[in-house]
Amino acid sequence: MTTATPVEPQNESATVTLIGDVSSLGRRGVRPPVASSESRRAALDGLPPELRRANPAALPEVSELDAIRHFTRLSQKNFSIDGQFYPLGSCTMKYNPRINEKVAAMPGFLRCHPLQDDADTQGSLRIFHDLQEILCQVLGMGGVTLAPAAGAHGEFAGMAIIRAWHLANNTGRDEVLIPDSAHGTNPASAALAGFKVREIKSGADGRVSVDALRAALGPKTAGIMLTNPNTCGLFETSIREIADAVHEAGGLVYYDGANLNAIVGRARPGDMGFDVVHMNLHKTFSTPHGGGGPGAGPVGVCEKLVPFLPAPHVRKTAEGRFDFHTPDQSIGRMMGFHGNAGVLVRALAYALAQGGQGLWDVAGHAVLNANYVLNRLPALFERPFGDRCMHEALVTIRRTEKETGIKAFDVAKRLLDLGFHAPTIYFPLLVPECFLIEPTETESKETLDQFVAAMEQIAAEVRSAPELLKSAPSTKPTGRLDEVSAAKELNVCCRWDYEEVKLG
């Protein structure tokens, strides 16, 4: 009897293979039917001779099982919500219930074509209509559009509505105030909608300074864009005062509701005095996101702005049917068709499954989880704004960085070694060497405790083994990447080198 040699557990960095490395001559997964010689000749006749291959392409030759194992292994090298804790601040990486996927994949929704007649698509139109109604209630607004395909797209739609309202009323106002804690997309959206952007400074408590705001208001003020809870994870306690001051000065107030997870089911931007609000369904309403979409950034508006909503907008007719219509003073279309329909179906499934009590619990548990992490982290992670937060916890190691040279970046990389996706780092810009940790409501106490334990281990390593942090990650398929080139020399597509193709 032979004894198998024991195999040492491998760390991931040692197991990267390319599909070509497992190729073996003559091995194959499928055998397509052999084409007849006539059809081969016909196919070749259609190809100019200079574009034909002289030799067969050197493709990997693998069995179906080899291919499945290879790609499954590759897919598992990535971090994902299905695999790991993913506390990326400002992103609400909550679990996406599988029932949403099942509903969105029902053939009636999946195969519906945007050019089909309204009469044939009453079911899908009803989905859009019901979601509009639910979001109106959740946001406390007079009307909602589902057209924008992302949060930033929603911001642009909302700011275009504000611009259209000022133009329609000949106010001559073209300046928008934005706090320095705003999400980076806010100033970009306001500028794209034709406004001049003016920054207002936050106070020492991380919130908008009402004095700075009042000083900035004037005859050119068209409005303010405010994120609440703000990007420091704090509720803007003077929110009513801010909304009233901007209204009194003749402006409109815009609520960036991408962080709605903290208040959904409990408080409504409409009740706080806001005129326009966008939300990210791909955050609060649990539709999958990451990797650039697809998402949905519905926009809610107060009654006086309903006529400006984008087209097409779904309405219920007097006969109880549903159709698309263009509001009287509409800003026009946001995209080719009617928004990202699959995301909207998922969001309605989620809203109905949660119900009012479920949404109330979402906000409560999201805030509880963030406060638990904030208060359990070791002292290395200082709290710049005290020991209470909303749905995300902001901490910093600025003092440690000065003393030891260990940066937030090093800690984030070490977390990967310990099996956690890193939190957001260096955002918001107000706080140096910071971490923005958003656990979301879907994580258990056990998972949060494991994360805290990892942060405790890292805090100890800062003194005992700083080289581990400086060289992290050391167990992943790749070490530190050149992040500057990745951001500045963007090349995300497969490039076809046209120079090499000699077209006859």
Ligand SMILES: Cc1ncc(COP(=O)(O)O)c(C=O)c1O
């Ligand atoms: C506060 C805030 N506003 C706006 C956005 C933009 O949303 P999107 O990435 O869908 O364009 C985000 C994104 O996470 C956000 O956190």
